[in-house]
Amino acid sequence: MLMLECPYCGVLADETELAPGGEAHLTRHGPGSSDDDFQxxxxxxxxxxxxxxxxxxxxxxxxxxxxAARNTVTLEVYGTYPAQTTEPPKEVCAKITGAAPGWTWRLFG
Incomplete structure (x- = not known):
């Protein structure tokens, strides 16, 4: 079972207490954007x-x-952090690098 710690209230919650919201760190495009960007x-x-x-x-x-940063194969959780963060914290990236050598953060478009 997937267990994630809420960075706000500190509760270690299983996936039945949580609601998934899709991929993080997307660039959101709305009114005024090109059709390709919005697509x-x-x-x-x-x-x-x-x-x-x-x-x-x-x-x-x-x-x-x-x-949340996690591994989709092993379900290992590398860390959780506030949604207002534009990129993963350094300590989360360091934990990922330790578990998956050669991994690098890349900017999402």
């Missing part, structure tokens, strides 16, 4: 095998959104 925002996702960054909501707790 990419709606439909283009990474869906990697391995390290992945996701949005989660502590639905049956504090109700706040947060990001």
């Amino acid at each position: 990419d925002y709606l439909f283009t996702r990474e869906n990697p095998r391995g390290v992945h960054f996701e949005r989660w909501r502590h639905a049956h707790g504090c109700g706040k959104w947060f990001h």
Whole structure:
């Protein structure tokens, strides 16, 4: 079972207390954007095998959104952090690098 710690209230919650919100760190495009940018925002996702960054909501707790870094193959959780963060914290990246040598953070479009 997937267990994530809410970075706001500190509760270690299982996935039944949480609501998934899709891929994290997307560039959101709205009114005034090009059709191609808006199409990419709606439909283009990474869906990697391995390290992945996701949005989660502590639905049956504090109700706040947060990001989680985890491995989609092993379900290992590298860390959670506030949703307002534009890129993963250095300590989360260091933990990922220790578990998956050669991994590098890349900017999402």
